[in-house]
Amino acid sequence: MVNILKKTLKLKDWLKSYRQFDWIVIGCILFLMLPILTLLTMGDQVPFQVQYFSWEGKKVGVKNKTFTLSFNRPVNTNSVEKNLIIEPPLPGRISWQGRTLIYTLDDPPIYGTNYQIKLENVQLSYQDEEIKSFVSLFSTRDRVLAYIGIEGEEKGRLILYNITNLSQPQKTILTPPDLIVTNFKIYPNSEKIIFSAFEPNLRSNELATQELYTVTTGFNVDPSKTPSQRAGKLKSILDAQEYQNINFALSQNGEVIVVQRVNHRNKNDESLWLIKDNNKIISLGIPGSEFVIAPDGKSLAVSQQGGIRMISLGGDGNNSRIFANYEKPLSFSPFSEKLLLVKDNVDYTRSLVVVDKNGENKEVFRSPYPILGCEFEPRDEQVIYCLKTDVIQGENGQYRPEPFLSVINLKEGTDFPLLALPNSENVMLSMSPDGVALLFDQVVTTSPQSSTDLLTTEKQAIADGQVWLLPLPDLKEENKSLKIQPRELIFGFKPQWLP
The missing domain is CATH 2.60.40.1220 (Immunoglobulin-like)
Incomplete structure (x- = not known):
């Protein structure tokens, strides 16, 4: 009897606990059903957006x-x-x-x-x-350029110049006063610049001691991915202990650097060297003083005796081809599909030739005078801006070369002169990334006097220099006017737009 009573009590306890659990489940179901019923009754209240x-x-x-x-x-x-x-x-x-x-x-x-x-x-x-x-x-992005200063505390230093608001431009000096900058190239994200420079107190044989550095600009394209760095942070890339670093180029994607180097002890040991992301430097085993890298960093055009050599910079670096009787490479199109070359002709003229990725070539124009440089318009690969040379007669009856800028439509075959640049034999051009303006410089040269002199590529000392801004015409407008007027920006030379 006692056992039966115990079993009855256990059953009642179990039923009681079961009813408690059942009420909890029912309560949860009702709680979850409430928003569903509300949504069905009132509809979706989130606005279309x-x-x-x-x-x-x-x-x-x-x-x-x-x-x-x-x-x-x-x-x-x-x-x-x-x-x-x-x-x-x-x-x-x-x-x-x-x-x-x-x-x-x-x-x-x-x-x-x-x-x-x-x-x-x-x-x-x-x-x-x-x-x-x-x-x-x-x-x-802001409209920002970089240039090498020419006077006072700016002399020989790399400087950023923000002209987004031309009435209140902003200037930032990036490099220290104990380095004389000779050349520079800007990385595609604008966060740093690679430059060559030397210390004037260590200068023994012209530019034999110049080294390669990078410097931060203070710009940060995407702060969510990488922290911002202060402007002016230096990093050594390539020293000059065994080799003299003469010239260098940076691919537009920022992944490849090519440096022209000469052995200090053996002047016959001259070659182009390749630096990639891991900063490992290897010799390409070929000489060259004039060269351009394709924007994608996969090929290199080098001026050599007898023609232009195209070299693959991929895994099969030994692949190459020769374009005979060409003088120098000028520039690649933005997508690496076209290359502008200068060709020597048997009649002692020079031709500008565009070569496509299949090796097919087309003559753009022919001139008896030097072709100094050409750049593709970033909005239209059929348009290029070229710096040519003409010969004019001065007041004293003497003939002298005079550079001038022209715009050429490769498809239509048109060639319009834009601007004469008197006394500008060393002029450098830089096309803005949006294609609406061009930078160029004008320098006055003299014979070198000091180890701190700023030099041109022809080893002439720069006595004075001016950076100019040239607004470009909208070539898509039917009633376009090619009469444009440059504007003085600042004292300096070698201006380049930040991408």
Whole structure:
């Protein structure tokens, strides 16, 4: 009897605990059902809106070719495309991937510009509901150039010059006063610059002691990925203990450096050397004083006796080809598909020739005078700006060379002179990344007097120098005017735009 009573009590306890658990489960179900019932009763209260804009609050540059807009519901794509407004206008092409709009720019955005993107009165694809108004801002990189100073505390030092606001430009000196900078190239993210320089008190044989360094600019394209570094932080890249570093080039993607070097003890030991990301330096085993690297860093064009040698910088570095009777390489197109070369002709003239990736060549023009340099227009590979030489008669009856700038359309075969550059035999050009302006310098030279003299490539001392800004005409306009006026910027030389 006692056993039966004990079993009865245990059963009651079990039923009691079961009822408690059951109530807990029912309570959880009711709690979870409440928002579902509310949503079914009242409908989705989240407004139709832009969920994500990839350029919101960012500074973009020429490498940024597309942005995306993502919506929280399916949209009427025609309505979106009709009501999308960008101010100032930024022409482009629209494509779709589900609820995401992809906008691909036709031209690089203009630097130093604030843009507004706006969407209003857009409808859903399945009901007549307007979008929540969307307005966002993004901007482009500042208009910044680098140059070598020429007077006072700036002499021989590498300097940044921000001209986004031309009425209030900002100047930053990057290198210390005990280094005389001779040349420099800018990395594609604008975060650092590679330059060659020497210490004047160590100068023994002209530029025999110059070394390669990098210096930070203080710019940071994407602070979310890498921390910002202060401007002016130096790092040694290549010393001059065994070899003299004469000249160097940097690929546009920033992955390849080529240096012209000569052995201090054996002047016959002259070669181009290759430096890649790991800073390991190897000799290419070929000489060359004039050379250009393809933007993708995969090939090198070198001027040699009898022609231009094209060298692969990939895994099979021994692959090469020769373009006979060419004088020097000038520049590659932005996508490495074309190369501009200067060719010597039997009639003692020179031709500018464009060579495509298949080796097919086309003569652009022929001149009895030197062709100093050419650059592709970044918005249109069919347009190039060339620095040519003409011969004019001076007031004393003597003939002298005079450089001038012209714009050439490779497709149409047109050639328009833009600007004469008197007394500018050592002029250097730099095309802005957005293609709207050109930098050039004019220097006055004299015979070297001191170890601290700034020198041209012809070893002449620079007594004075001026950097100029040249606004370029919009060649797409039908009623274009090619009458343009340069503007004086600052004292200095070798100006280059930051990408």
